[in-house]
Amino acid sequence: MTHSAPMSPITEDDIAHFLANTPEFFERHAEVLASVQIASAHGQRAVSLQERQAEMLREKIKALEQRVMEMVRNSHDNEAIAAKVHAWGCELQRxxxxxxxxxxxxxxxxxxxxxxxxxxxxxxxxxxxxxxxxxxxxxxxxxxxxxxxxxxxxxxxxxxxxxxxxxxxxxxxxxxxxxxxxxxxxxxxxxxxxxxxxxxxxxxxxxxxxxxxxxxxxxxxxxxxxxxxxxxxxxx
CATH class of the missing domain: 3.30.450.40 (GAF domain)
Structure with a gap:
């Protein structure tokens, strides 16, 4: 009598890999998306997966806006320095x-x-x-x-x-x-x-x-x- 080798337990990486490579799973089981509850980043309350994704998207947008503002500030600072360098160079020429x-x-x-x-x-x-x-x-x-x-x-x-x-x-x-x-x-x-x-x-x-x-x-x-x-x- 032969004995089959014990199966390795399914890991979180296995689940993530399956979901990433099987997007039709959520089409067949749309109710899963609505039923999944996870912790919100803004408190202890539970939110749906869609709401959590929306939160993550808002956070990414906010981070991008901050980067854009920083780039604008740096641009203005560089313009001011460039103007000073130009004025100083003109003085030397005189x-x-x-x-x-x-x-x-x-x-x-x-x-x-x-x-x-x-x-x-x-x-x-x-x-x-x-x-x-x-x-x-x-x-x-x-x-x-x-x-x-x-x-x-x-x-x-x-x-x-x-x-x-x-x-x-x-x-x-x-x-x-x-x-x-x-x-x-x-x-x-x-x-x-x-x-x-x-x-x-x-x-x-x-x-x-x-x-x-x-x-x-x-x-x-x-x-x-x-x-x-x-x-x-x-x-x-």
């Missing part, structure tokens, strides 16, 4: 004296973008500019570091040498605050990601440790670096 350009770069960034701490150094400048402050204090290590950057660096202040160029921010108590986060923008001829050696470094700092976060987008900072580089070519 500077007549080459020696005034570094200060115009710094002042414009502080005013248009509310950056509290800004500094700039440019090297390999023409002889008539070598005595200006913006042409001082850039060591060979700093120059090599700037040339190694193919995109803006954003992150915490880890004691980089260029942070010593930044002014400290005064607070009400009379004390001052050092930069806690930084954006370092290489200045070079051509695109920011080219292999051309940098001829300067633009440093943006903030006492706010989250202002220049390592995860932030750098597209606008890259465009700012390229605009500043194009203007500062007149110093060489």
């Amino acid at each position: 500077v007549q004296q080459p020696a005034a350009l570094p200060q115009a770069v710094v002042r414009g960034i502080e005013q248009h973008f509310d950056v509290p701490q800004t500094a700039i150094r440019v090297w390999d400048v023409a002889h008539e500019h070598t005595e200006h402050d913006f042409a001082q204090d850039a060591s060979e290590d700093v120059r090599a570091f700037a040339s190694s950057l193919t995109m803006p660096f954003c992150g915490p202040n880890l004691g980089f040498e260029p942070t010593s160029w930044l002014p400290r921010v005064a607070v009400e108590e009379g004390d001052s605050l050092a930069a806690q986060s930084l954006a370092l923008l290489p200045l070079r001829e051509g695109p920011i990601d080219s292999a051309t050696p940098a001829f300067g470094l633009l440093v943006l700092g903030s006492p706010d440790a989250q202002r220049f976060d390592a995860t932030m987008g750098t597209e606008f900072l890259s465009r700012m670096a390229e605009l500043a580089s194009a203007a500062l070519q007149r110093l060489r």
Whole structure:
């Protein structure tokens, strides 16, 4: 006498697979849809399967609406930043004296973008500019570091040498605050990601440790670096 092997119990996955691949089941047993009661996501009451599906659909629509609103807000923010970058670039074009350009770069960034701490150094400048402050204090290590950057660096202040160029921010108590986060923008001829050696470094700092976060987008900072580089070519 032979004995058949015991059947494996039906699992939830088996049921889900059957229902997904047998849609006519609900056509033959429409009463099942009406009779199934499940817990609502908005309380302890039981609702029909159709009502629960409607709730899920409303939740998906709400999530999509929130995403659309976030995209609209980001679009408006980007438009505002783009307008500021454009205005700043136009100001640089109107500077007549080459020696005034570094200060115009710094002042414009502080005013248009509310950056509290800004500094700039440019090297390999023409002889008539070598005595200006913006042409001082850039060591060979700093120059090599700037040339190694193919995109803006954003992150915490880890004691980089260029942070010593930044002014400290005064607070009400009379004390001052050092930069806690930084954006370092290489200045070079051509695109920011080219292999051309940098001829300067633009440093943006903030006492706010989250202002220049390592995860932030750098597209606008890259465009700012390229605009500043194009203007500062007149110093060489």
